[in-house]
Amino acid sequence: MYNFIYHRAAGLRQAQHMLGEFDDAKLIAGGQSLLPMMKLRLAAPANLVDLGKIAGLSDIEPDVRSISIGAMATHFEVHNSAVVQEALPALAELAGMIGEPAVRHRGTLGGSIAHNDPTADYPAACLALGATIITTERRIPADAFFTGLFETALMPDEIITAVSFPLAEKAAYQKFRNPASRYAMVGVFVAKHASDVRVAITGAGASGVFRVPAFEEALQGRFSPEALEGLTVSADGLTGDLHASAPYRAHLIGVLARRAVAAANERNDRSDEL
Amino acid sequence: MSATGVGASVRRMEDFRFITGRGRYTDDIARPGQACAAFVRSPHAHATIDRIETGAAAAMPGVCAVLTGADLAADKLGPLICGWMIHSKDGSPMKMAAHPALALGRVYHAGDPVAVVIADSYAQAHEAAEKVEVTYGELPAVVDPAEAQSTNAPQLHEVAPRNTIFEWHLGDAQATDAALKSAKHVTRLELRNNRLAPNAIEPRAAVAEFDAGNDAFTLWYTTQNPHLARLVLSAFIGIAPEHKLRVIAPDVGGAFGSKIFIYPEEVVCLWAARKTGRPVKWVAERSEAFLSDAHGRDHVTRAEMGLDANGKIVGLRVKTIANLGAYMSTFSSSVPTYLYGTLLSGQYDIPAIYCEVDAVYTNTAPVDAYRGAGRPEATYVVERLMEVSAREMGLDPAELRRRNFIKTFPHQTPVIMAYDCGDYPASLERALELAGYNSLNERKQEAARRGRLRGLGLSTYIEACGIAPSQAVGSLGAGVGLWESAEVRVNPTGTVEVLTGSHSHGQGHETTFAQLVSERLGIPIESIAIVHGDTDKVQFGMGTYGSRSAAVGMSAIAKALDKVEAKAKKVAAHMLEAAEADIVFEDGRFTVAGTDKSAAFGEVALNAYIAHKFSGAHLEPGLKEGSFYDPTNFTFPAGCHVCEVEVDPETGETDIVGWTAVDDFGVIINPMIVEGQVHGGIVQGIGQALMEHVVYDAQGQLVTGSLTDYALPRAEDLPPLIVDTTVTPCPSNPLGIKGCGEAGAIAAPAAVMNAITDAIGTEDLAMPATPQAVWAALARTGRREAA
Structure with a gap:
């Protein structure tokens, strides 16, 4: 896995903003596909935006x-x-x-x-x-x-x-x-x-x-x-x-x-x- | 039988630390100033190395060294070796090509290490490794053993024309030809024994440290045999003299044979530790393991078995091509020869056998011993032939076996082995009874009503374990003797440390070995520590493989215990003021026969050390004894496994619906641990039969390079396993033990394939019998459409 910067979004708007602002940013939800690809160095996003703490998204x-x-x-x-x-x-x-x-x-x-x-x-x-x-x-x-x-x-x-x-x-x-x-x-x-x-x-x-x-x-x-x-x-x-x-x-x-x-x-x- | 003695299902002493995360594995070792190694591996199966540019990598942050094969050659380290000499039919020695720890000028398989980067952290080492620029000149590759000897095939090593390492044979060709000519019926099979990847949970790893003050190395690493590793690293590769190289195998998380061998990575870590002055750690990633661990099996075989009108076998002829991969690994040459050809008699009285084995180089990872090593391949040949012969001759497969079983012992086979004991009908009949053999047809009919094809397969296997008598293996080409050592150290307070040259990496020696000591000395099992895996503690040992640790390792302990008892009796005689001949040792007490004068084992131990009761002139103080045990014969575990399957004719999917194993392992120390070993072996055998398969494409690229493509069995794939034993005590060692670690993996593949072919009505099916393969086999028969 390569180094990356981890961001936690507090809301959808902030997540969208982060996606636009950061270079080569990718959303991470559960990470069950993305993380294995990163571990195998097949994916190497510079920034990860975590949706995990946004309220109301799992109802x-x-x-x-x-x-x-x-x-x-x-x-x-x-x-x-x-x-x-x-x-x-x-x-x-x-x-x-x-x-x-x-x-x-x-x-x-x-x-x-x-x-x-x-x-x-x-x-x-x-x-x-x-x-x-x-x-x-x-x-x-x-x-x-x-x-x-x-x-x-x-x-x-x-x-x-x-x-x-x-x-x-x-x-x-x-x-x-x-x-x-x-x-x-x-x-x-x-x-x-x-x-x-x-x-x-x-x-x-x-x-x-x-x-x-x-x-x-x-x-x-x-x-x-x-x-x-x-x-x-x-x-x-x-x-x-x-x-x-x-x-x-x-x-x-x-x-x-x-x-x-x-x-x-x-x-x-x-x-x-x- | 005491609660912790021989025969008791004592819970494993080592499991507390393992299941609570307190095990200490190689990756848990962290040395001050430790750096990390990342290997640059060849992306090509076969290529020249035209240029290696290391400048960019060396300039990366945290990098302390970038080393190549040229650096290694400049430091004059020796190549890796294969330690078992095999001669061809024409008397010529095997063609062992040089195997440098880092490739020099040419790479021979995808994953061949070309350079190493040493850096402060793993991330830095890996990132820098990607910056090492290697210019390759690609060459055509050959991966299929059946094609390797063709004149059109790409040539690997100059030393081995037609990529042929040896053309070995065993048995009597003329007698076998004559027997087959006279046979009433001849069954012919072409078989492939699929290539497997071992996949221990813990990947290979090493931490190497150089102490410049003492000019000495310490190597912590994932090995099944630390002393053998030290010997090879010292005497052949030239790292350091043995007394300046300490090898420690801490907890090792599974091996299945793959950690017997001396690999390039540990050599490089040791060398780099000296060059950089820093401890160097390397831990394989799973994808590295697939590329670089020695694989197992990979045989192509043509076999013919002749029978007379009564179904009595008259002769067996086998021709096998064994793929040894790109280089000869440590014991690779012995696996398809003396661990294979010598077992082709199975449990049967066969008057004539002739076996030819060609070993070949290909552009694939090296192949060496993997759980069973040669014996699963032999059993697969013999047991598939038995089942198919019975079907072709219209005989019950169980009955055909009965007619051919060896019934008197000792029995000399035509292929070297002298079986010492066994009762093959007993395990067969017990297994048939447990498996409900007599009501099979009803189950088949019931399954047919549900649209399913049901089948049953037998495998009455034999193996040669307890390797091995040193004289015997020496005469067959082994570079070492295969005895085992033990030392029993009794402390003044009566606790005991047992040092063994065996090594536990899942087998439970800390429990089973302690059970023997507990029973023999009459002391609580908690007072016993089993010490293994450190060349500074244990003087020498041959390690653990080939189901040898109980039969050979424990026999050495038993001999040392005899000596401890003898010495303790002398001490007790002084304490109790009696003649030594009158001292009786029972249940942990030394008693003067016919009196109530006695002393407990602990009291005698204390007296041995305080030495107040006897003169040092007549009796040395202390209580410590050692032993080297060299077995008198191999041991011959055998048994019968019965597999029952249901095949879904629409999808080709196979469900294993029943499994019965009745094994004869001789005397059993811990039935629970034995049952666990049998379970594990069966599962690996089922894995080979149904799903496991290392696949390279025509260019030599590894297609099954991860667990998303290399299929391992899961719990849900397995039936409940009925496991039972019969016992004929082994006469060839003092404890009567035969060994159990590999039996399941040896027996299972043939049982599964015999069952599926019974279900689908065609023998035209190769391992692994994946749903697609079974579907295709059914399509070839036309039976699928009818279903």
Whole structure:
């Protein structure tokens, strides 16, 4: 790790001001991606602006048709939130699948989506649930937010404050872990909304998280695993690496999508019985 | 059996300091004026070093020296060596290339150290290291052992044409050819034993200090064998004479073999400490460990086993290419030869065996002993052959083993080893019973109803441990004898210090060794200290590896205890005014036979030192005895591991759903510690079978250079482990001990692979059996689509 200057922001405005004022400044939320990169000397920001002490950034608030989750809410908080577990159990489960306990106690929702690691879990949830990313400047639909590998629509001094997740009728996330890193080698989030079905894939895309219109269309007709039989995703545009070739990832997307739909239906059947 | 004696599950004495953060590791050593070292490592797998520009680095803040291979050569320090001579079939000696501690003119693997920066702090040393400008001339690289001997392959060392270090063989080629020709059935396999990275929790580290007043060095460092390290650093590398070099291994946080060897970094730290006049510390980062720790395994093997119509093995032929990496590490040559070929008879009566091993150089990190060292590779070959033969011949794999087990002892194999004892049917039958072997088909059917493929694999392994009789290893090329030493110092108050040449880096010697002493002297275990890991305290020792410490190290302690008892009896005879022959020692008391006259061990110890009751002319004061124990044979732990898996045919994912291990380790000192050793070994074996794999790309770049790409098993990957033992006491040492440290890692890979191949119905699967590999294997059979 190289030397850097650490700044703690007291409020969002001050954080934005610091980002503008200091050379080569970077925000740090939970630091679960940034710090390892700094330790490996792959990232070397001269200034770090810590958002950790800004009040009100980790609230989880239910609304009629959505939940708003503060950008600094940790994965642990989201996973254990009664509000999220009740209204969007698939999202609570996803948060519990990220990393290990130490990571979940430090890592944050905002940090994860601002980083937009192509193997992170949250981007799939944002895209499939049709979330809105709320920043110091504006509201950005998830469809417009994730723009490429480690790329987002955020402007240089713009800070995520919260994410609003619309509630879904049915939703589930299936994650196939990379055997080494335990990040998503393929992660599939399916969500059935009143008007549409959305299927988002993380871990597999060579340019990051993406949706699968063919799957969505089929599931809109009939929200069941059988609706996906015979449908495949092309290996073109998928990542191939030591752990999984592009064709294997394409295959896993099909398997996990069917399992996600089955899990979403099963969850609803269970709650209907209650 | 006393509560702290032999056979008791005494809680580990050393754990209090470890689990409360009070352990003292090399990185906890801080010497006054200490500087830090950062190595400049080659980014290329194979290149000439055309120019090294150190000026910019030397001018960086805090830097006190920037040193290169040329500086090292100017100071005439010797190269690192491999201490086990292997001769090729044609009688020629192995082709050992020079291995300078800092590369001179050419680098041979990515991570090869080229220069070192010594600075006030780590941050300064690392920043300056980035300013050392090295101009390389890139050369093509070879990483695959199967390609290294090709005439088209890039040549590494001039001394080794076709990159071939030796072409060794063992056994009877003609008899084996004839046996295979006569066989009713021949099973043929091509196997790869995947390259592994050891990954001890504590990375390698060193702190070197030079005392100019006494012209003497002290080296604190992560070693499994401080005396061997001192010997090599002194006699071969020329750092200082042995009496001017003290090597201390403080607490060492795991090793698995990787800390046996003498590496470039400790040589450089010692040398730099003298050059700079400052103590020099180096601690490896995890990414440095992946690049520079000696790796394990990396064999390519073709094996053929012939059987007669009854399933009796008639012959075994094995041809292996072993990758030793860029340089020959300290014991590298012994691993694929005398620790491998000699175990190819397994637990079976095989009349003819012939084994050929070619060792090759490649542009990869050096390969040397890693938990099991040669024996896991041998077991993998033999146990995969057994399972596949049974399947091909339509026999029950357990039954095929029964028909071939060695049942009378001693048994001379065709590959040097003379097995002294064992009961292979006993461990097999016990394991089958515990694993529910008879109801396997019901479990397979039940799994099939859930869409899962269930399979079971056996591994009836053997290993040679307790290395080793010095005469035997000497005749096989070892540069040292492999005995062990012990010294028992009884203090006047009856407390005891035991100095051992063994070294504990996770094994729990401070507990198990003390249990033996507690039982033999009848004193509380709290009154005993086990002292190890310091060449100034322990006179000499061979260290810990090859599951040798209990069988060899404790046998030395037992011999020293015999001498202590004999001397104490003389003292007691004077105290109790009786004849020495009438003194009986039992439960910590010396008694005059047939009387109630007695003295406790502590009283006798005190009398030995105050010496009021006897004349120094007849009996020397004091109570301290030493012993060197040289074993009479290797020991042969053996057993049966049973792995049961379920494969998800859609994803290729394997769940290990059951594990049964029944091992024969001979006499057991502490069952809890043994169980822990078995657990750890199995987990590393599962890691090898399912996920661990060091991968270099064609250019020789390390692809798996961190834990985000090198997969280690986690708790969630593991099933509950059923661990049991059978006992045939080892006749080759006074305690009947065989050793247990490596068994799990030796047995497990074959058990896992036998289970998965049973589940998926094809043998066409290599380690590691990752989900992708299993998925691809299923795709090749077409069975996946049907599932």
